[in-house]
Amino acid sequence: MSDNSLNNLPKGFKGMSHDMGSDQTAFKGVQWGKVMMWIFLLSDTFVFSCFLISYMKGRTSTVVDWPNTSEVFSLHVGGMPVPLLLIAIMTFVLITSSGTMALAVKYGYEKNRKMCGWLILATAIGGLTFVGMQVFEWSKLIHEGVRPWENPFGAKQFGSFFFMITGFHGTHVSIGVIFLFIYARKVFRGDFDEGKRGFFTTMKSDYVAIEILGLYWHFVDLVWVFIFAFFYLW
Amino acid sequence: MSDEHNPQNTPIEAQSSETTSGTSGTPSKDIDYVRPAELPEQDLYHGHSFITKWIFCQDAKVIGVQYFLTAVFTGIVGLVLSWLMRLQLGYPDLVPFITAEHYYQFVTMHGMIMVVYFLTALFLGGFGNYLIPLMVGARDMVFPYVNMVSFWMFFIAVCVLMASFFVPGGPTGAGWTLYPPQAILPGTPGSNMGIILMLVSLSLFVIGFTMGGLNYIITILQARTRGMTLMRMPLTIWGIFTATALAMLAFPALLVSCIMMTLDKMLETSFFMPAILQAGEVLDYGGGSPVLFQHLFWFFGHPEVYIVALPAFGIVSDLISVHARKNIFGYRMMVWAIVGIGGLSFFVWAHHMYVSGMNPWFGFFFATTTLIIAVPTALKVYNWIITLFRANIRMNTVMLFCLGFIVTFVNGGITGIFLGNVAVDIPLSDTYFVIAHFHMVMGIAPLMVIMGAVYHWFPLVTGRMLSEKLGKWHFWFTFLGAYSIYFPMHYLGFIGVPRRYFEMYDSPYVASAIGLNEFITIAALIVGFSQLIFIYNIVSSLSIGKPAGKNPWKANSLEWLTPEVPPAHGNWGEKLPVIYRWPYDFNVPGAKEDYITQTTPPSKVISAEVEKT
């Protein structure tokens, strides 16, 4: 990535035809792991898009009224209902964790192990907080009678789509949190500096792995942006 | 992966197909110049125990053979199921074991096995894994560990699928399309455990193929050897690459529909389930939309059939050009046709749903896009035929299978035009005409390619040739037999014989079809058993086949040019190959031989009038 000749590459559309017409690699200077994560995320985007499209169809075609999301998702603070309060906090937490992740990637490339490791941990804590709040939200709604198969607020499909979509998103966040803790440990141990071989894949470690994990984490945040807009706000 | 191997910092410039003479300002006038390597050598894992060398092996060639054998096993199960179906259709009361429930279970499992577990796994997992690293000049796939895991995910998915035969209620009998609400309600066979296992198996399959697909795509895009531009790759790779891209984007829709149907079954959600009565009793479902499942399923389902067809298109192009000793006509347009078909395939899905009760205006849109997608497909057929025109054709088994492919694919493709038009589709929908169409175009034609490809690449994988004599017998039985099976079905469809019917009862208008059904059944049994010739050929040639030596077909592409045959782990020995041309330099005027391999530098064929590629 630090080779000077990579700086003379044409950019923009000319760069695209240069890259695509070239031998060996179609994306100049992009490591295999990074391309892998991007294409995996593209595939995962299609998964969440299909979920959200199904939700759109289900909600548009219902003849039973859809619940009022502002009311269903409000928290009572000091006797006053604050609409979407929990969701707003969750959004804040996730965006913050995205920011710490981006900074962790930066410090990783600068080989600043301490900053990188602590920022990855901060991201993991943020993710864990998010999952905790999601669990709290689930338990609150279940307590109020919302089930996958029915709910007291309106159309049946509300509960179904809610649990399925937030469940899938929450699972993705949880998997990300696990990997964040693993990578924080690897950073603090210095695995990336030494190029220590990984446990599963036996391939040498490199700081690009943190950028790759960062891509996954930003994707999780991106999906939340869409879920927040379409499910909670709409 | 830093670039330490380019220490002189020579500028990394385009090695595009128009600059073989080095017009991009390269310093030397050397006509054999190829850009230096961008990446260091790949760090491969070498297994040493039996388990790490043959079971959990990370070598893509071994994984390819594992996929091939597993897929063929499932294909044989699917073949046996088809015999049972034909027995019922030709001789309705002959086998009492085949009840209506069993018949629908056979129909469903036959369809799902053949489309997904046999054809997709064979083309992408089998041929893809073996050929991709070899044809692009890599030592292995980019993520060998993930590749290995992907095969075992596929294996587990097959086990779960086969397990559904043994659960109470048996496998699902909902048709391979698994339409709700019937698929999860009593009355449909296997509506308890059977459908759950099917959905779980499909989900595992999708996860496994996502892992494999990442490998195929990134190896092709980012791990080619020096000189190998995208437009110098064999069409086999283009076909498999585009198919894999489609798989990455289409399987998510299948995954989503499987998950939602599983939830409908297990948690009584109503994603797809409308308010419904069952034997007079109102069920707890309500508000769901069955047609939503159909849209999700076919958003996957249509690209899926191109996932099966595109590798076949690519492979047959290479087989034809090698065995006709002629470059494929219009290589660039063939590439763009493959890519165009791939892209368009995401906009045609509802031609499977003209009679579903969807929005009536959709028929206009989808019929239009369906007819548009026929154009690049037909272009490919013309190019294959023009390639054969005045070529030096070697009429061996491989070429026979290629010709069989062209004939059956044209037949199936033309009937597709019938079905693509809404008005014509309405009377033909759900009749044997549809069955004839998709078997011709997805069953017989790609199967011809698979068989031809086996005859073609067997010498590479094993070092021995298959018997030509047995091969020709195998071809004629298969080709004529398959035509005897599926051609009459078009007539059955025209007179209105419905598909997925257990028996015809006493309806007078199909009384005339009884003889035809018997004929088709006999043909099917004969074709099925004649595959034993193929299996015998393969098994016996492993020991007594003629030793092939290196490059017995005198082909140009990289897989034949490894230092050892069969290729060893790491493929290329000490040095990676360097590419100077496309793989279609056959019968070039002025060249000494009738083929010029991809690794032959221009200085060695200075007198030949090669095309600049």
Next chain:
Amino acid sequence: MDETQKKEQATTHKIGIYLWIWGLLFLLSFFSYMVDWFAFQGFLRWTLILIFMFLKAGLIMAFFMHLYWERYALVNVLLWPMTAIVGFIILMAAEAKYTVFTRLLYFFIGG
């Protein structure tokens, strides 16, 4: 700590840019929340929700996920498949409208 770090060019940026994007994301999230707080309805609500959503998504993809600086070829390969999703969305919206039309017709008006 490694003293002899090579100068990494396009891969690391000054910390300021991260803080700017972060701040913008918070601002846009706040605006999205205000759409609900002020209870806008109908077309205005949907338009605002979508605008803020796409702006946030764009910022995350371009800067946090680094796409602004990546090779144009990679950006194109990632973004063009979204047209298939857009097509799916448009068609499913039309299908949903048709479904609710038939339901209203047959359940309530009596077909």
